[in-house]
Amino acid sequence: MERRRLQVRGVRKRRELTAVADRTRLIHPDAILAFCTIRNEKPRLPYFLEYYRSLGVEHFFFVDNGSDDGGPEYLAGEPDVSLWHTDAWYRDSRFGTDWLNWLKFRYAHKHWTLTLDPDEFLVYPFCDTRPLPALCHWLDQSGIRSFGTLLLDMYPRGPLSDLKYCEGQDPFEIAPWFDAGNYTIDTNPKYGNLWIQGGPRARVYFEDEPEEAPSLNKIPLVRWDRKYTYVSSTHMLLPRGLNQVYDRAGGEKASGCLLHAKFLDSLIDKAAEEVERRQHFARGREYDAYYKRGQTGDGLWCNWSERLTGWRQLETLGLMSKGNWA
Amino acid sequence: MSVGFVMMAHNALHRAGQVARHLADHDCPVVIHVDRRTPEADFFALVELVRDKKNIHFAPRIACDWGTWSLVEASRGAAQMLLDLAPDLNHISLISGACLPIKPVDQIVEYLHAHPTTDFIESVTISEVPWIQDGLGEERFSMTFPFAWKRQKRLFDLWVDLQRRTGIKRRIPAVIAPHMGSQWWCLTRKTLENIFNDPERATFDQYFRKAWIPDESYYATLARRHSDTIESRSLTLTKFDFQGKPHLFYDDHLTQLRHASHFFARKVWPGARKLYGAFLGPKARLTDDGRAPQIGLDRVFSEAVARRTRGRPGLLMAGRFPNEGFENHVTAAPYAVFHGFDDLYADFQIWLSETIGTRAHGHLFAPENVEFAHGQAGFSGCLTTSAALRDYNPESFLTNLIWNTRGEHQSFLFSPRDSQGISKLLARDPNAVIAAISGAWALPLFRSGLPIEKLRAKAARLQRREAAHLTRLRERRTRARVRIWTLAEVLENPTEPLNIIQEDLSVPGAAHAQTLPENLPMEGIDLFLQELRNAGMNPYTAGSFGERNAPIVDANTQTQAPEVLVNQDKR
The missing domain is CATH 3.40.50 (Rossmann fold)
Structure with a gap:
């Protein structure tokens, strides 16, 4: 059984992790947890922590994959962070999924759990007035175990290098634009999840090979159970029932957006580094594309780009849904 | 002459305690029933929270299962206790720990004082009105339900199925006509005493003990037998979603709740600080006369049901990907x-x-x-x-x-x-x-x-x-x-x-x-x-x-x- 195999894999990979700061004793039974892998992403961390703290995340789990920019030291000093370190290969751990699967197996049982990249910011219906505990409480009441999202790529107007991102800054101040309606959807018969592609990356980088464009379907929020496991990033889970975050009879299930603050000036250096490392999905071919394009300075912005104003806008545009949460 | 409250609580007891204190502050006695299954520590924290209030009491705790007779037993015991403790009460109101008074208590007392003989209880006949959102209709009264739906789901379904197949039906006691309605009522002392002292009480107990969700039918049925004046509506605002679960109220519902004509709202999310602050806090603002139309909330909740069941035609997204034939229009417009x-x-x-x-x-x-x-x-x-x-x-x-x-x-x-x-x-x-x-x-x-x-x-x-x-x-x-x-x-x-x-x-x-x-x-x-x-x-x-x-x-x-x-x- 694939689920068992992935679990065993995660458990084996635990040997690659060394605890740097373990504050897991402080976790309350009903705490909402966040899990994240980082590599040289120090400038992003302060705002990331601030954003999710204000939404009601109580404890953060980080796996540091060999950063040398002071990020781990910063995280180790935060009161609500537990940190692990590894120098193992990102690719061999299925892009960090194995490491985080193990940490969740060990610490997240029965908790509402967010699995994120440091450039992903969850937006859901009513997120300006109702914190995450309200969402999780409602999901519990409705008997829902997992919450689906669209990964929404956000970008600045003009070339990436034009605006400098400062540590602690809200990235969407400089990258407030997004594509509103060019997403393609299909189902993945093997795991039952949706397969969503499109957005600015497909439009600009993958114009000629759309099938290679990155997946934008993500299920980052799960009422975790030891029996669960992510298959690939947070795109899909096992058991398959957890991937049923969409309605097939015509209705809309409540869903959110993961705002993706990937396209900042730091991406240019990052792309150069990753092209060297070849540690990312499909050997980082996505980064190849950014690297080439980033240097020529073409922006992702176009005449039809929308500027973010809030969750209600995303809801009206049909990028997320209130479902029957009112 | 005054009003007393019976409060049924099982979790978020700090909120239940806060509401009880608020009512007690306005000279309304409160009897709280806390589910036997609630952890002892939570229960004693609540006792501690209201210790200084002499008019808050605790009823003997019974283990409650949703949809079963235990809830009637619990509320009946608590109501009896309240009647005995406060002989001058004219109205008894049943509320839950997740209810929030959305009108000043004085206004509630005044209103009930002006209607001294009226029983406020939603009570409709099941055969004529489709009251139920999603679930069992008349079968509630013609079948037996010995299993707890939430804990013994499989047995529950099997048993219902078996009764449907065999066609075995229960006999409804001849002297009553089954009615049902919201379980949150406000009855007069006279009606309640008549219900509790009914000579046939044993027969009714025997019958309702095995009916489905008797807390929605026991009082609704017996009030019909004993009351002189029934006003068939609940003083508590409750909205149900497409699965029959109550919608929750949050901080962003404040304006609409201020305009609601009811006296209580249920259920309120325990974390809704602004709501609890606005309605219970020292600066709780007087609300308007309640005559403002209630369109706001009604529309919000009916739209939610429509969105969840039918969705927006022509939209494909992370939460909506209909199978072929279920699209309700493949595209959004002609x-x-x-x-x-x-x-x-x-x-x-x-x-x-x-x-x-x-x-x-x-x-x-x-x-x-x-x-x-x-x-x-x-x-x-x-x-x-x-x-x-x-x-x-x-x-x-x-x-x-x-x-x-x-x-x-x-x-x-x-x-x-x-x-x-x-x-x-x-x-x-x-x-x-x-x-x-x-x-x-x-x-x-x-x-x-x-x-x-x-x-x-x-x-x-x-x-x-x-x-x-x-x-x-x-x-x-x-x-x-x-x-x-x-x-x-x-x-x-x-x-x-x-x-x-x-x-x-x-x-x-x-x-x-x-x-x-x-x-x-x-x-x-x-x-x-x-x-x-x-x-x-x-x-x-x-x-x-x-x-x-x-x-x-x-x-x-x-x-x-x-x-x-x-x-x-x-x-």
Whole structure:
């Protein structure tokens, strides 16, 4: 059984992790947890922590994959962070999924759990007035175990290098634009999840090979159970029932957006580094594309780009849904 | 004369305690029943929280299962206790720990004082009114339910199934008529005492003990037997979702709750600090007279039900991806497809946008790239002109285009030269209005002036594609509105399709163009088609020329009913 195999894999990979700061004793039974892998992403961390703290995340789990920019030291000093370190290969751990699967197996049982990249910011219906505990409480009441999202790529107007991102800054101040309606959807018969592609990356980088464009379907929020496991990033889970975050009879299930603050000036250096490392999905071919394009300075912005104003806008545009949460 | 409260609590006890203190502060005695299953520590924290209030009491704790008799037992015990403790009470109100008073307590007391003999309890007959959102109806009273639905779900379902199969029914005691309604009531002392001291109480207990969700029917039924004046409504505002679970109230509902006409709201999310602060805090503002219409909340919640069950037509997203046949409209709005027209008429696109007020695109599915209106390099929603992106998922491309332009009518040109990936979607989409001239593909070939031998294979390919598409549009299950002319018919009367388009498709307010588009050169097309035929390629979709009464060449050339665009949906 694939689920068992992935679990065993995660458990084996635990040997690659060394605890740097373990504050897991402080976790309350009903705490909402966040899990994240980082590599040289120090400038992003302060705002990331601030954003999710204000939404009601109580404890953060980080796996540091060999950063040398002071990020781990910063995280180790935060009161609500537990940190692990590894120098193992990102690719061999299925892009960090194995490491985080193990940490969740060990610490997240029965908790509402967010699995994120440091450039992903969850937006859901009513997120300006109702914190995450309200969402999780409602999901519990409705008997829902997992919450689906669209990964929404956000970008600045003009070339990436034009605006400098400062540590602690809200990235969407400089990258407030997004594509509103060019997403393609299909189902993945093997795991039952949706397969969503499109957005600015497909439009600009993958114009000629759309099938290679990155997946934008993500299920980052799960009422975790030891029996669960992510298959690939947070795109899909096992058991398959957890991937049923969409309605097939015509209705809309409540869903959110993961705002993706990937396209900042730091991406240019990052792309150069990753092209060297070849540690990312499909050997980082996505980064190849950014690297080439980033240097020529073409922006992702176009005449039809929308500027973010809030969750209600995303809801009206049909990028997320209130479902029957009112 | 005053009012006392029985409060049923099982979690978020700090909120229950806060509400109880608020009521007690206004001289209303409160008896709290805490579920036996609630952890001891939580219970004692609550006891500690209200220790200084002499008019808050605790009823003996009973283990409660949702939907079972235990809830009636618990509320009855607590109500009896309250009657005994406070002999001057005239009304007893049953609330839950998740209820929030949304009117000043004085106003509640005053209101009840003005109606000293009225029992406020929602009580309707099940056979006449569909009160239940989702679940068991009359079977609640004719079956037995010994299992807890939440804890023993499988046994519960098996047992219900067994009773349905065998058809065994219970007898309802002759002296009562089953009624039901919200379990949150406000009854007079007299009615309550009569219910509790009913000589047949043992019979009723015996009966309701095995009924389903007796807390929604026990009081509703017995109040009918004992009350003089029933006002059949609950003083507690409760809204149910499509599965019959109560909607929760949050901080952002504050304004609507202020306008609600009820005295309590249920359920409130325990974390709704602003709500609890606004209604219980020291600066709790006096609300208006409650006569303001309650439209706000009603609409919010009925919209939520609609969104969850029917969704927004034509939207595909992370939370909505309907199976084929469940779309409730494949696309978001009506649009028009003109098949073959631009091969016949000059500047047809311009004429279209002037005449029927549509956003007239060119060949959106042209093989080289997407031809948006006015030759734009992109379109609403950041759609691009890349044919590769479009052809990767042509159906998504079209549904996106229509979704992105809600409010503006769209139309586009189509031809067998175009990529045919949307053919199936067009056929099953009731929003698609398709006008087609079959065989028009022959005109550009004819005008190219190339020798027949070079065109033959191409003509055959185009005709094959067109025939496949038109066959789909003519199927019985096709839901698009389709009108097909053959090239031969149009050449005989070139203005007919244009007139029909103008009459039938004009967007309201569009200025009708007085002129019709000119025909492109087509002298000798009949000879060209004959040449094709001579070369062995029968261009049957073009129809038959010259002799209108001649037998039709192929079954597929049969045209639809001659009148205006037929809505096949209405068959």
